[in-house]
Amino acid sequence: MSTENATASCSAAESALKTGKKKPVAIITIGMAGAGKSTFVQQINSYLHSLDPPSPPYVLNLDPAVASTSYEANIDIRDTIDYHKVMKEYNLGPNGGILTALNLFTTKFDQVLDLVEKRADTVDYVILDTPGQIEIFTWSASGAIITDAVASSLPTVVAYIIDTPRTTAPATFMSNMLYACSILYKTKLPFILVFNKTDVRPHDFAVEWMQDFEAFQAALASHQGTTDDEGEPTYMNSLMNSMSLVLDEFYKHLTAVGVSSVTGAGIKEFFDAVEASRAEYEKEYLPELQRAREAREKSLKGLKDESLSRFMKDLAIDREKNPAAAAADRWDPSAEDGDDGDDDDVDVNIIDRSDDVWPGQYIDVTRMRPRNDEGMAWPRPG
Numbered sequence: 001m002s003t004e005n006a007t008a009s010c011s012a013a014e015s016a017l018k019t020g021k022k023k024p025v026a027i028i029t030i031g032m033a034g035a036g037k038s039t040f041v042q043q044i045n046s047y048l049h050s051l052d053p054p055s056p057p058y059v060l061n062l063d064p065a066v067a068s069t070s071y072e073a074n075i076d077i078r079d080t081i082d083y084h085k086v087m088k089e090y091n092l093g094p095n096g097g098i099l100t101a102l103n104l105f106t107t108k109f110d111q112v113l114d115l116v117e118k119r120a121d122t123v124d125y126v127i128l129d130t131p132g133q134i135e136i137f138t139w140s141a142s143g144a145i146i147t148d149a150v151a152s153s154l155p156t157v158v159a160y161i162i163d164t165p166r167t168t169a170p171a172t173f174m175s176n177m178l179y180a181c182s183i184l185y186k187t188k189l190p191f192i193l194v195f196n197k198t199d200v201r202p203h204d205f206a207v208e209w210m211q212d213f214e215a216f217q218a219a220l221a222s223h224q225g226t227t228d229d230e231g232e233p234t235y236m237n238s239l240m241n242s243m244s245l246v247l248d249e250f251y252k253h254l255t256a257v258g259v260s261s262v263t264g265a266g267i268k269e270f271f272d273a274v275e276a277s278r279a280e281y282e283k284e285y286l287p288e289l290q291r292a293r294e295a296r297e298k299s300l301k302g303l304k305d306e307s308l309s310r311f312m313k314d315l316a317i318d319r320e321k322n323p324a325a326a327a328a329d330r331w332d333p334s335a336e337d338g339d340d341g342d343d344d345d346v347d348v349n350i351i352d353r354s355d356d357v358w359p360g361q362y363i364d365v366t367r368m369r370p371r372n373d374e375g376m377a378w379p380r381p382g
């Protein structure tokens with residue numbers, strides 16, 4: 001995490017202490033393409049607006065390729081990066097285009113965090129919608145950087161969206177759980193399994209399989225193709241049996257809720273789970289994060305000290321050898337023109353769409369949104 005981000009997170013913590021307000025919780029929604037991430041984000045957005053008093057969240061869309069979202073994001077990657085232009089410019093296919101767009105956006109993520117930090121006192125939730133191709137977020141450096149940066153700044157929870165009707169076959173269920181497991185171990189963040197589309201298929205079978213190992217074994221056994229011609233378990237079946245034992249341990253670290261992003265059923269229970277995850281984040285994740293940060297700073301300081309002493313030694317030897325060159329090599333302040341061409345201080349690239357309408361104005365999603373930008377729009381000062 002950059003120093004600015006660390007400072008920003010401290011200032012948010014200080015202001016939270018002053019106002020007595022809890023820090024907002026960041027909800028990172030992840031899920032296979034078509035699982036219903038965007039519909040879910042729209043539903044939780046509507047739910048928070050409908051509370052009394054309303055609690056509008058701060059929404060980030062990180063999917064550069066989505067044609068339209070059914071919610072209005074406060075920060076939208078598409079405002080900064082034209083994914084089609086990236087594909088053309090770098091001669092990439094769709095997935096490479098999304099990944100590169102995300103990489104480019106990540107280079108500006110400190111600005112995003114600053115904008116989020118500014119809202120920390122007025123919002124209770126920060127919601128991140130991620131690219132449809134799950135692996136682009138979960139297995140990329142950018143995804144890891146974004147997740148770590150958010151989690152270093154705010155209590156963070158991963159909402160893993162599952163397409164329940166498509167997960168009723170034991171083998172599919174297990175593949176999905178293994179994927180969830182890999183994300184949990186990668187992020188090490190509080191994790192909520194969100195069984196979506198319960199209006200089509202209730203998720204009780206999944207809860208039963210997660211709580212009762214034997215019930216899952218029975219489902220596996222009753223599934224076609226689990227025994228060979230001689231009635232022996234197939235290789236696949238034995239493998240799944242062993243893996244389900246591993247998953248049994250994994251389920252202990254998870255909360256599962258069933259929701260329908262269409263009807264809104266289960267959304268309240270989802271937020272109850274999010275609040276429980278906040279406590280988990282503070283108790284388990286935060287101390288671990290602080291330990292890791294201290295260790296990183298210590299090793300960085302060691303490296304810096306070592307390279308500085310090496311440099312000073314080399315410099316001394318060099319000066320001994322070339323006293324004339326050393327005498328000529330002096331800093332002349334009058335030679336400075338005050339502008340070194342460094343544009344690091346251009347700091348307005350990421351757009352906060354809610355600047356004009358904040359606080360908490362609900363935005364009509366049917367409204368046309370001007371997209372005048374051609375290509376990547378940074379830097380965009382003023």
Ligand SMILES: Nc1nc2c(ncn2[C@@H]2O[C@H](COP(=O)(O)OP(=O)(O)OP(=O)(O)O)[C@@H](O)[C@H]2O)c(=O)[nH]1
Pocket residue numbers: 031032033034035036037038039040066131132133196197198199200259260261262263
């Ligand atoms: N019946 C039902 N349909 C749903 C629900 N949630 C989403 N859908 C439908 O599932 C389809 C996919 O939903 P999206 O929200 O676009 O899914 P996504 O995960 O964002 O998809 P990508 O953009 O590909 O990542 C759409 O047709 C939605 O209407 C739900 O709870 N119930």
